[in-house]
Amino acid sequence: MSPVKVFGSAPFTNVVRVLLCLEEVGADYEIVDVDFGDREHKGPDHLARNPFGQVPAFQDGDLMLFESRAICRYILRKHRATDEANLLREGDPSESAVVDAWLDVEALRYEPSVHAVFVQRRVVPALGGEPDERVIAESIARLRETLAVYEARLEATRGYLAGGEVSLADLSHFPYTRYFMEMPYAVPVFGAYPRVTAWWERLLTRPSVRKVAAMMSGGEG
Secondary structure, eight states, rough: OEEEESSSSSTTTTHHHHHHHHHHOOOOOEEEETTTTTTTTGGGGHHHTTTTTOOOEEEEEEEEEEEEHHHHHHHHHSSSSSGGGOTTTOOOHHHHHHHHHHHHHHIIIIIIHOOOOOOOIIIITTOOOOOOOOHHHHHHHHHHHHHHHHHHHHHHHBTTTBBBBOHHHHTTTHHHHHHHTTSSTTTHHHTTOOHHHHHHHHHHEEEHHHHHHHHHHTOOO
């Protein structure tokens, strides 16, 4: 069987999410770089893969997908070989629904806050601008509200967001959190929530996370 293809490079957060799932299921894959400097992402070949001109795009045989969370769900359904990789809790509608609920929280509440900080701290200066401290402060305040909910949830589950075992709902937080933890806000924000901090540290011990983190930094994992 030919390896699946992931179009986009490892430093991109949404590509990271897909790579984590591929590593979790042990699937063979090939990363195909998309040159943003040459605007390859807006060229006809890539737009045929992802009509929004973004990364990732994903190919498995005749199937072409875009949107990282949809790709992750497909990978975990199609390529899962063991029960340990059942990160969607397939087979149990109640548990699967809980995973979906916390995936929605990550996408709609958590990521917008950390993404806004990332843009102000990393993207705006790279483009020659000055970070908007008001946007950063407001985003950090919203993030604190979300993490307070996480803290209570993790006290109840004593493990992960969707229950006692890791799921896609947890791993989906990794890409932007990895970058957020390099910023000066990380220690005071996460330090206020010990269960959230412990949850994050547990995620960092996973082989898939360690490998993809190295890839994000330019290593081979």
